[in-house]
Amino acid sequence: MTDSTASRSTPAPDASSARLIRRLLAEQVRPHVGSLTFALLSMAIVAAMTAATAWLLKPAIDRVFTDRDPYWTMVVPLMVVVVVVVKAIASYFEGTLMTRFGERIIADTQIRMYAHLIRADLAWLHDSHSGKLIASFLYDATLLREAISKSLTGMVKESFSLIFLTGVMFAMNWRFALIVCVIFPFIGLTTRRLGRKARKGSARSQQETGKFTTILSETFDGARMVKAYGMEQREINRARLSVETRLTHIMKVVRARAAASPTAEGLGGIAVAVIIYIGGSSTTLTLGTLTAFIYAALSAYQPLKSLANLNTALQEGLAAAERIFALLDIQPKIREAENARTMTVTGGAIRLDDVSFRYTEDKSALHRVSLTVPAGRKAALVGASGAGKSTILNLIPRFYDAGEGRVTIDGQDVREVSLASLRRNIALVSQELTLFDDSIRANIAYGRPEADLADIEAAARHAAAHDFIMALPEGYDTLVGENGVKLSGGQRQRIAIARAMLRDAPILLLDEATSALDSESERLIQKALTELMKGRTTLVIAHRLSTVIDADVIFVLDHGRLVEQGTHAELLARNGAYARLYATQFAAEAAVS
Structure with a gap:
């Protein structure tokens, strides 16, 4: 993702949120609708049991503690036990299912992104810095999980709680319930504003994360050059500036999140205070009704606080989703024809x-x-x-x-x-050597993973690589390190040539295939290449x-x-x-x- 792509993907919250949520539901949620339905059912049960707890306070105080009614003294404790057990079981299933759902989203998203990008045009990949792509894999996928598994589904869960508890309040006293509900719109407006700030800050912090990852990738890969030119302090300053800028944007998100919960709690406290004052002055309300209502009201503001926090997390996730979808929507220009046939090479x-x-x-x-x-x-x-x-x-x-x-x-x-x-x-040997952090055997067999050791050794002998490989401690099972860092340039080149030889393709493309070899190795390689090129284009x-x-x-x-x-x-x-x-x-x- 280039800087220009990143800047274009900074979302306009009001315009794009609904579209993004619909796409998230269609592409990320729908494949797991079975397990998610069970999780949502568990959420509804937990919410219902929370409301039932508030409801039980009225008979517990009025019938058990005030009237000392033997029947209710027996029934209420049993009902409390049932409520607690059912809530505990439902909470267990909710937690495990939602955790698995969230991790599945990360895995599916990363696999999907990798499969899409590895098939992308070479020109596009060359224009996109690997550090920024890696940052998108690591951080955006995690934020997407937060948006779906915690925010979207969390909003459903808290909405269930709010609905059930509001129902309890209206059943207890509809006038008091209206007083409580008057506060709801003010909380909604506040959280919406804070959510916008969180989304904007999240988008900018992720852009800076991509830049920082780029700095890490470049300086670690080019550590030799950094030290040779004495540029350590310059690179430290670049890294410090990027980290500090990222921290500035992150703190904007943190402040938006931190303000959401106290705002909801403060407004909710005002409503409860009004209820206590009016209820305390009333001669018609029983202590049990008033206590149950206040408990339900206080419990209702807990999901309101959660919804406020979840909205800011959702906005961060939507910013990440927009960046991910921007990558997934890039279509390669190099595509097969609709009725592409299999190539048959004769000469x-x-x-x-x-x-x-x-x-x-x-x-x-x-x-x-x-x-x-x-x-x-x-x-x-x-x-x-x-x-x-x-x-x-x-x-x-x-x-x-x-x-x-x-x-x-x-x-x-x-x-x-x-x-x-x-x-x-086609077999290709390029001057841009590419070895994978795997064994020498696996690197030579990269184009023919089914090849046996005898064929691999034969290719290595033709590439004048067998002798130095056998001199290594693990032989063909020696790990070469990141991009073959444990081997010399000539050794890496000979392994790359052995890979092309094992490929045994009718067409060979050699781009400076002997550029990193000493005179003796080049002589051996040229002899092997001459043999290999016989009968091949x-x-x-x-x-x-x-x-x-x-x-x-x-x-x-x-x-x-x-x-x-x-x-x-x-x-x-x-x-x-x-x-x-x-x-x-x-x-x-x-x-x-």
Whole structure:
């Protein structure tokens, strides 16, 4: 979620609350309507038993303590026991069911968010900082639980209590009940205002939480650079500013919450005081009736106080819900055609027909590029940084879609086949190494999790990785750490290459696949890659031209345009862009040596 997305998602409370609540009920509550109905029934029973307790005070005082009636002396204690037992059982079921319901909401929301985001466009993921997405997973999902399991259902529970207790008050004395009910609208208006403040503060504090998570992610990942440049104090100051800003917004929420309950309690106390004064002056009311009424009135203001607090929590949850729904509503641009067919690769010939592509309106990456990689041959993309090499590589597995033109494999437009079948036929090794915090075995088998150890070891041997793996304490079961931090750059690269080898796909995409290797390892890898590339269509990006001299065809790119193509010898003979690039690189390597 970018900053602009976060700011746009700041809700307008009155305009969006009803819409959000309807969507929450439809998407989060409806799947659990069975267990929730049982929980609501338990709530109603608890509320009824609370009202019954108030009702029992009248016969207890008038009949038991005042009249000393033997019948009521026997009946009232039995009724109290029944009320207490029933309330206790209902409270148990209410508590367990609602806790499970709340945790289920968090789990379902996080799973749903992850499934949606992992399928999102690569471009969108690159534009969205991982720290802010993680903050949404951790904090927004929790606030959503508060909104549903505690606020919405809590409001139902407290409303049950209020209804039953109000009924008791009207049954006792309808005039006094009207006095109590006059106060209700004032409490409602106050809590509504406080709820608005809480929602606004919650939205802003969550935005700041995303920024703080971003700072943590960046500085922990880049700790080496922070220390190398002596920027510890600067990063501490950035973190302090973010934390203090977040605290300011949180305190606005805290103050709104803290004001809700005392306001309701104060107004309720005024009503009770009026009742005591009028009741004490009356000669027609019995002590039992007055006591039961005051108990019911005091009990009724407890759910009113809870409703005041729950409303502020609901507003925080609705702010979180709006952010979550904003993420879930983002639709990927890279989508399968309605009748997408399964790709069948016979030779693996790759063709770009008049392809143009822009990352943004003012940033053209490719301009009318047409090229063909023959089936089973090795082709190379060369050119200066920013020439469009990686863009072409990204268009083949549909990480991006061409703005104009077509990308085909064996004559099949990649936009007309299923993504799963397209990517199943492609193995990628990128200069951006990605290893997961798992065993070496699991990392090599990532593209083929069903592979046995023999196949994994064979791939590792071809990638010149087997020897160093066996030298590790746990061998293939060694954990590599976060993004392979426990391994050297060359070791990580060889594991990534072993993963591609095990994939055994008919098309290989190699983006600087040997960039992190020493000379000896590179020699071994190049030999293994040569063997692997036999019979497979291979497209290679290489900055070191010495690694692509043997390519069947070399494509030379310059500022998104294809300017030359041919073999190494043909391009040198033309004395054009490739020859100049080769001469410059050769001279630089000679100077270094």
